[in-house]
Amino acid sequence: MKVLLFIETDGEKVLGGSLELISAIKVLEAEGTALVVGNRALADTVAAFGIPVIFTDTAVGCDTLTEVLAETVKEQNPDIILLANTPLSKDIAPRIAGRMSLGCVSDVTGISKSDGKVIYTRPAYGGTILEHIEVEGTAVVTVRNGSFSKPEAASNAGITEKKVEISEEFIKTKIIDVVKEISESVNLEEAEVIVSGGRGMGNAENFKLVEELARALGGVVGATRPAIEDGWISRAHQVGQSGKIVAPKLYIACGISGATQHTSGMSGSNYIVAINKDEEAPIFEIANIAIVGNVTEVLPVMIEEMKKAKAE
Incomplete structure (x- = not known):
């Protein structure tokens, strides 16, 4: 089983919820690869947890990240794509799933294996019940922060740098200013x-x-x-x-x-x-x-x- 992790950053640090995804790979007993976009130093940080990293210095934005992740999915052909359940990833995940005709499960709080099948657990009806979901084929999954423990440092697994050319026609939005709140x-x-x-x-x-x-x-x-x-x-x-x-x-x-x-x-x-x-x-x-x-x-x-x- 192959798992692709989208590791989200804020430009200065890796978001904790993204790092927790590395621990999910152990639960799945799978082969994992992480995608890091934007900051080369942060790619080194992720690789230090013992997971191979694909790095690209493409500008960060929802449209560009969607294209980069889509291209990486085509190349890697993973069985599962994991993202932290952040506002950005909740925007990207359904785009990838819709574009590539994949299953999509959001706000997952637990992942387990039963009879060789992967079961995703998530709250439903405002958190009053838990539902268990099985996806046929490749699944795009967003995982709630805190669902897995932070990974422990391991030997550096190395980084593969990748150049992704993105056509202007795919860029629908442009950030012209950022106001910190x-x-x-x-x-x-x-x-x-x-x-x-x-x-x-x-x-x-x-x-x-x-x-x-x-x-x-x-x-x-x-x-x-x-x-x-x-x-x-x-x-x-x-x-x-x-x-x-x-x-x-x-x-x-x-x-x-x-x-x-x-x-x-x-x-x-x-x-x-x-x-x-x-x-x-x-x-x-x-x-x-x-x-x-x-x-x-x-x-x-x-x-x-x-x-x-x-x-x-």
Whole structure:
């Protein structure tokens, strides 16, 4: 079985979700090759994880990346094409699948093999159920960040440089300017610890307790849609269906009831601690530790204990 990985970068670093795809190859017991576009130094970074790399310095953009990936798929003829489930890859994946008549599965959280067949697991109906999908023929698959562990360094597998000529007729869009937003500094997708607050925090002053706990743990602040709509924190921190899909090692849900719109965006977390005064809150159904109590009384105690632990 051959697997082609599209390794996405931001021009300066490799996105963590893309590196996790290397670990998926071990699960599949397959032969893997990675495609890196744009930055030669980042191709070296990927090759250091023991996977052969195809590198091209073609300008990065959705149209050009689609062409480069399509050409690489034709040459490599892989059984599976894996991409991280980023906004860019969610745009590229269906283009490749449609253009080359391939199967396409998005937002996959698990990959397994059964009787020689590959099974893709992904959430459906807002995360309320998991569906298992089998694709006949080659599949283009986007994988949710955090579904696999980060790979370990290995012997450098080498880089093959490739020149791809792209006709102007394929370039439908042109980036003329980039405006950096605050969201770029809020890296929820790659955070190992996230402390999120919801409507149950009560007001903006109480929400500062969420921010303080996140600082004490060296984590990132998350929030539900109601907290953002009330102006307690910027939309860049939103976790859920209409926000960011996250899978940290630790997720602390403060004053969050557990509506599907939110839990579908954080249910992949390794360990979930939930604090809510309602013992029937749906969030407790997916929590590893459930704390029933007033969040404004519980958080100060947690913050104090975290500070003591760090001081020791």
